[in-house]
Amino acid sequence: xxxxxxxxxxxxxxxxxxxxxxxxxxxxxxxxxxxxxxxxxxxxxxxxxxxxxxxxxxxxxxxxxxxxxxxxxxxxxxxxxxxxxxxxxxxxxxxxxxxxxxxxxxxxxxxxxxxxxxxxxxxxxxxxxxxxxxxxxxxxxxxxxxxxxxxxxxxxxxxxxxxxxxxxxxxxxxxxxxxxxxxxxxxxxxxxxxxxxxxxxxxxxxxxxxxxxxxxxxxxxxxxxxxxxxxxxxxxxxxxxxxxxxxxxx
Numbered sequence: 001x002x003x004x005x006x007x008x009x010x011x012x013x014x015x016x017x018x019x020x021x022x023x024x025x026x027x028x029x030x031x032x033x034x035x036x037x038x039x040x041x042x043x044x045x046x047x048x049x050x051x052x053x054x055x056x057x058x059x060x061x062x063x064x065x066x067x068x069x070x071x072x073x074x075x076x077x078x079x080x081x082x083x084x085x086x087x088x089x090x091x092x093x094x095x096x097x098x099x100x101x102x103x104x105x106x107x108x109x110x111x112x113x114x115x116x117x118x119x120x121x122x123x124x125x126x127x128x129x130x131x132x133x134x135x136x137x138x139x140x141x142x143x144x145x146x147x148x149x150x151x152x153x154x155x156x157x158x159x160x161x162x163x164x165x166x167x168x169x170x171x172x173x174x175x176x177x178x179x180x181x182x183x184x185x186x187x188x189x190x191x192x193x194x195x196x197x198x199x200x201x202x203x204x205x206x207x208x209x210x211x212x213x214x215x216x217x218x219x220x221x222x223x224x225x226x227x228x229x230x231x232x233x234x235x236x237x238x239x240x241x242x243x244x245x246x247x248x249x250x
């Protein structure tokens with residue numbers, strides 16, 4: 001497949017070193033984008049993802065910053081943008097997230113805030129860094145990786161479900177603000193996807209509740225994200241697309 005000439009155009013994927021983020025980095029590189037790989041803790045995995053991106057013939061850069069910390073985002077991501085005036089971040093995938101399962105009565109304030117700081121404030125911090133350029137360029141794609149938890153509200157995940165539901169609402173509102181500038185904003189809501197985030201879940205027992213009788217793969221989610229970032233999806237915005245094997249009972 002021929003890829004477009006995107007020599008100065010980049011896609012930014014938060015939490016891009018592993019799982020859905022890694023698969024998305026590779027998918028977007030195959031579409032022709034250079035990729036900024038955000039990570040926080042696992043630099044080795046980020047470098048490995050960068051190698052996979054390079055193998056497609058595209059440029060990869062690893063950016064270490066905590067999306068929950070506004071000053072860090074400003075210094076690292078904002079610094080990259082200022083240092084690369086000829087480059088444009090055309091695609092943003094807000095993938096990084098934090099899950100801390102606990103019954104509501106046992107969730108302390110620190111735990112509650114940590115989930116919201118990453119899942120909601122992180123969206124705010126990162127999106128604001130890239131959105132103005134998208135609006136100026138009159139083109140952009142933002143995809144927020146949410147969760148089926150934000151739609152069905154599983155027990156033991158009140159803070160996680162609430163934070164993902166907030167992102168779904170933000171997706172709808174922001175899409176209405178920026179659509180006239182040819183910027184689309186959508187969400188994907190994965191169910192059980194075989195990643196480290198759900199490594200503690202018994203796949204054999206949970207898969208029985210999924211109509212297709214299996215967990216999904218990160219590459220399947222990445223393919224959906226890639227479609228939403230393409231021109232083929234230019235008439236889709238403000239939507240949350242489920243990718244859950246037919247409606248698992250979470």
